Amino acid sequence: MSTTTLEKPAVSAPKKQKVMLCEGNEAAALAVALARPDMVAVYPITPQSSLVEHVASLIADGKMDADIVDAEGEHSVLSVLQGGALAGARTYTATCGPGLAFMFEPYFRTSGMRLPIVMSIVTRDGITPQCVWGGHQDAMTVREVGWVQIYCETVQEVLDTTVMAFRIAEDHDVMLPVNICLDGNYLSYGTARIELPDQSDVDAFMGTKDVNWHVALDPLKPMAVDPLTGGAGGKGPATFVRYRKSQCRGMQNALGVIEAVHAEWAERFGRSYAPLVEEYRLDDADFAIMTLGSMTGAAKDAVDEAREAGKKVGLIKIKTFSPFPVEALMRALSKVRALGVVDRSVGFRWNCGPMYQEVLGVLYRLARESGTVLPAMSFIGGLAGADITIPHFHRVIDATERLLDGPAPTEPVWLNEND
């Protein structure tokens, strides 16, 4: 029997990575500098402020060669970047909460125009009641606007994923704007040891800049962008459908691109993340809990403790929330017999967490294939900066375990109700 060796693309060994300590906001800023955008526009807002302060410092110190626009508000921030992106620039910004709300009109336009803008959402809970603290309510509220949304668990993952975001957004099969979501407070100000890749290695990873090849503002080739489209007559309806279907296709293509970019990152830099859905101690689990973002670390610690106590629990973490990773979730959920979903935001319409509500659609498809309905319940915790601790996750694990041979509650469990 002969053996063949498959040639892999040549990847030179990465240079030594600099070990340092920084907060999540600084990690995001360092990642942006590594990705070499041409233009950033900023407006500060808690808990994003130190991120754009770090970006401004990097530019002022000559460590980042980008134009910075200190806009008068978030609506202008994104509008300015749209002009930059249409002219072929690699662009970046960050916002959260009320800032995201204020930029909603250009936010919707960005995905429709297929502009590969990268924007961090330093997630913040919704007002009112007035609050400045973390929570996923802002990002969840805009989950149906056609942006790719990826959530990070650690400071290191913020750094790595923020660089990867530019590759994902600019991929010719995607061409969609990307949000990198990092939890306000716990990740934005959480300070941890990171390894910073060398600029030359990131340059090799990024390749030749090829932003927005499909449409560009060029004085020599004037063209109209975003003309009035739709209505009930003529070519309107079909043209509009073509736009929307192409956006949906870009979203579906993003699933594979996110996987490929993560695989390349792991190969080049030695750090590997489950790109869509992470399965933790799931293969021999009877039941699972599901998490999103920075809460996951404490949840994994709780799972380990519960395992030592003999509970056969595993964990499913969603990293890529938009596009929703249906197939990856089907594979993960087919391994367990009960599920508890922990959300850091509120789904007002369904009286449950929004991630739980999304997962119900996957459970329906799973039930059609397997003939059995997986019992599941919704937990809501960590609103407005509240902590989701290991003891909280033990409550989640115990309540989810009871689903194996008991009725599923119809109400969500509010984890911080008595804190």
Next chain:
Amino acid sequence: MYEVRFHGRGGQGSVLASGILAAALVEEGKYAVSIPSFGFERRGAPVVSFLRASERPIRQLTNIYNPDCLICVDPTLTRSVDIFAGLKPGGTLIQATHKPLAELVLPDTVGRVGLCDAVKIALEVFRRPITNTLMLGAFAKTTGVVSLDALKRALEHSDFRDAGLAQNMTALERGYAETTVHQIERRVAA
């Protein structure tokens, strides 16, 4: 896992101290995570910061409820805040105070105490009652969890420059040198 909770007042630099201690621990090859308390902190209002250190990567990004060690950089804070809440039995207190041990009211959970007249030293070094780096020296002396050298290197890599860096180096060294360490022996009930 070793857990430290910093107590101070807005403006005294306890969040910054937590970050410098984390940097020093990383300098020594350990893993460290520092998380500040959140909100609109005002000068003089009680603030908290949390620090975890471990030989292995730290996964949980949460506040700390059962610390091994308390670092209280303000001598008057105990009047308004129960800094001892959740301290592990036999835990360590690093306290800025001019008082001797006998005059402090301590719960039974405190096993080791490091005392530093940090305000007096800070007024000499900075001419302002900034006690944070002093108390890092006191922490190194009392616990041995981090070395003075690693703290010095972390300070050098911080945002302090020139005269400010020199002052903070002095504060760190004097905090280490002028802290008294006490072990409290509890009588076991017969």
